[in-house]
Amino acid sequence: MRPIGVHTSIKDTLINAIFEAAELKCSTFQIFLHSPKVWEIPQWDENLIGEFKKQRQIYGLNPLVIHAPYLINLISSTPKTVASSRFLLKREIYLAEALEADFYVLHLKDNKDMEKEEIYAKTKEGFIKIEDNLHCKILIENTAKSKITARIQDLFETYEKVQTSQVGGLCIDTCHLFAAGYDLRKEEDIEILIKEIEKYGDFNLIKLIHLNDSKAEVGSGIDRHEHLGKGAIGKEGFKKFLKINELSSLPLILETPKKSLEDDRKNLAFLREILKKLES
Ligand SMILES: [Zn+2]
Ligand SMILES: [Zn+2]
Incomplete structure (x- = not known):
């Protein structure tokens, strides 16, 4: 069975994210390590990290995905921002590694006034400052609008270059x-x-799917997530996408709007119903 999960909250405690995933009968989950809008990183003691690892084992949640904060900008023209971004990225990945996370999902920043080659070089420089023998690996996510990560050809080219x-x-x-x-x-x-994907890259390079419907229309370049089946992609779109054989064993993580767990429950039910039909 392919792993299915949602983005869960560490708001009250780190362990809460696991209980939330377990309550929703998820088999994987994704978290932020802290509010994605602040630079401060939490200080968790060994006991808490140990408890987190233990509970994750108990509930068998795999993989564990960490989502990067949106602040990280490795290509900023302000040197201070680049330095802070590199520092935060490194600290985050070491914390992710301590939690035994498998993947660290990162959106790369674009800059319309910067040549692609410069973007690649600066991005790569941010990566090589991190230890290179870690279990937790960075995954680069496609974005709604960007000359480097929106279209598949650009995404694979960027991946190769960085x-x-x-x-x-x-x-x-x-x-x-x-x-x-x-x-x-x-x-x-x-x-x-x-x-x-076959022409410019390889299906094997794709490790994870974020499954979200879209509030905005096709080609809008606007990144607004919607409940599954309630947006412009709709049920027919997800049925077609989930049928893609080469992607059919990859973990699926929902980042759909969430006021309460009830929202996740509805979105997961929608997804499970489609998967059940595809399997039968
Ligand atoms: Zn996403
Ligand atoms: Zn998004």
Whole structure:
């Protein structure tokens, strides 16, 4: 069975994220290590980290995915921001490693005034400062609008150019694909997506799927997640996307809007129903 999970909250305690995932009968989960809008990183003692690892074992949640904060900007033209970003990235990945996380999902920043080569070089420099023998690997996520990570060709080119031993592959987000112009509701666009992955990269480089519907229309370049089946991708789009054989064993993580656990419950039920039909 492919792992299914949601982004859970560490708001009250770190362990809460595990209990939330367990309560939702998830087999994987994703967390932020702290509020994604602040630079401060939490100080967790060994006991808490030990308890987290123990509880995760008990509930059998694999993989554990950490999502990077949005502040990290390895290519900023302000040297101070680059330095803070490198420092935060490194600290985050070491903390992720201490938690025995498997993947660290990162969005790369684009800059319309900067050449691709400069973006690649600066990004890569941020990666090589991190120890290179860690279990936890960086996954680069596709984005809704960017010259380096929105279209599949650009995403694979970027991956190749910034690849270091700290980077373990790619994460594909359905909302971002849709916003970047891949109309998942259409068979022909699904075909284009498959062909582009085969032509410019390799399915094996994709390690994780973020499954989100989109509030914005196809090709909008706008990154607004919606409940599964309630957005522009809709049920037909997800049925087609989830049928892609080469992606069918990858972990699925939902980052859909969430006011309470009830929202996750509904989205997971929607997903499980589609998967059940595909399996039968
Ligand atoms: Zn995502
Ligand atoms: Zn998004």
